[in-house]
Amino acid sequence: xxxxxxxxxxxxxxxxxxxxxxxxxxxxxxxxxxxxxxxxxxxxxxxxxxxxxxxxxxxxxxxxxxxxxxxxxxxxxxxxxxxxxxxxxxxxxxxxxxxxxxxxxxxxxxxxxxxxxxxxxxxxxxxxxxxxxxxxxxxxxxxxxxxxxxxxxxxxxxxxxxxxxxxxxxxxxxxxxxxxxxxxxxxxxxxxxxxxxxxxxxxxxxxxxxxxxxxxxxxxxxxxxxxxxxxxxxxxxxxxxxxxxxxxxxxxxxxxxxxxxxxxxxxxxxxxxxxxxxxxxxxxxxxxxxxxxxxxxxxxxxxxxxxxxxxxxxxxxxxxxxxxxxx
Numbered sequence: 001x002x003x004x005x006x007x008x009x010x011x012x013x014x015x016x017x018x019x020x021x022x023x024x025x026x027x028x029x030x031x032x033x034x035x036x037x038x039x040x041x042x043x044x045x046x047x048x049x050x051x052x053x054x055x056x057x058x059x060x061x062x063x064x065x066x067x068x069x070x071x072x073x074x075x076x077x078x079x080x081x082x083x084x085x086x087x088x089x090x091x092x093x094x095x096x097x098x099x100x101x102x103x104x105x106x107x108x109x110x111x112x113x114x115x116x117x118x119x120x121x122x123x124x125x126x127x128x129x130x131x132x133x134x135x136x137x138x139x140x141x142x143x144x145x146x147x148x149x150x151x152x153x154x155x156x157x158x159x160x161x162x163x164x165x166x167x168x169x170x171x172x173x174x175x176x177x178x179x180x181x182x183x184x185x186x187x188x189x190x191x192x193x194x195x196x197x198x199x200x201x202x203x204x205x206x207x208x209x210x211x212x213x214x215x216x217x218x219x220x221x222x223x224x225x226x227x228x229x230x231x232x233x234x235x236x237x238x239x240x241x242x243x244x245x246x247x248x249x250x251x252x253x254x255x256x257x258x259x260x261x262x263x264x265x266x267x268x269x270x271x272x273x274x275x276x277x278x279x280x281x282x283x284x285x286x287x288x289x290x291x292x293x294x295x296x297x298x299x300x301x302x303x304x305x306x307x308x309x310x311x312x313x314x315x316x317x318x319x320x321x322x323x324x325x326x327x
Contacts, residue, residue, distance in 0.1 A: 008274040015287035018299040023214045023287040030215035060114025071150030073143045074128040076106035078117040090159045093124040098167025100224045101132045101140055111296040119310045138234025144172045145179050152186045160189035166291040170196025174241045181248035190316050191252040195291040198265035199240035200228050211259030214289040221261055246276035251316035253281050255305050257288030
């Protein structure tokens with residue numbers, strides 16, 4: 001694959017055959033399904049039924065998975081079965097699954113969490129936060145934050161917490177960085193966002209025909225934005241991560257599919273962090289689908305994104321002076 005780096009953004013061109021086929025298959029099928037699927041209570045229940053199908057998939061090999069609670073919030077904790085000598089023994093990952101705040105959870109994200117636990121040599125806690133429309137968005141954020149605070153309270157002072165998430169989960173992961181800074185508690189040591197949603201209310205529009213989002217039409221996100229705005233105004237802090245002080249963010253890694261609907265916001269956040277002197281690495285992939293690293297080994301790009309995640313975390317979580325400043 002050919003790459004081109006400009007500032008903090010690396011663009012990966014020459015997509016693999018597997019990625020190209022997946023991209024066009026998604027455009028031919030899922031894009032039409034998402035355009036027509038209603039975000040009504042009945043429609044969301046249908047999405048939940050799809051999610052339950054994923055929970056019956058085999059567990060990842062080489063890891064242990066157990067259910068527990070953090071701060072009263074259910075989580076699925078994945079730990080590596082065998083830990084290498086260079087494992088990150090003082091690191092834990094809090095993972096926030098995406099799904100537009102309406103579906104998906106630990107069951108749909110076992111593969112990516114299992115791979116992350118194996119390769120980082122650290123436990124990964126995948127959060128089963130409550131979903132819309134049963135609760136409002138403020139409650140969703142409070143669930144994520146309660147799990148984060150409980151994990152912080154149970155870990156020794158020298159341990160580091162990585163917050164990670166995809167799509168809407170990427171917004172929650174970034175939100176935890178803001179809230180931890182506001183409250184003066186242990187701050188995340190690193191942030192990982194796979195196709196992160198950065199602005200709840202940002203304008204969305206279709207990209208060019210050749211690079212547009214593989215399966216998310218703009219009208220689908222516009223319908224979701226109306227759902228996110230419902231309920232009591234209980235959301236603390238910013239609705240857009242672009243309104244946050246860059247200083248609240250730890251070293252950050254973002255991956256994006258070129259042309260996807262969340263790309264403009266994530267690139268704008270990348271530029272803000274880079275201009276402020278913060279550590280940020282962003283990778284754009286041509287012919288990628290939204291949140292493709294979650295697909296684990298389905299495409300070479302998914303595997304490479306996972307490798308880049310480990311490389312980034314290994315680098316920023318090293319024991320060099322100053323690396324523990326955000327702990």
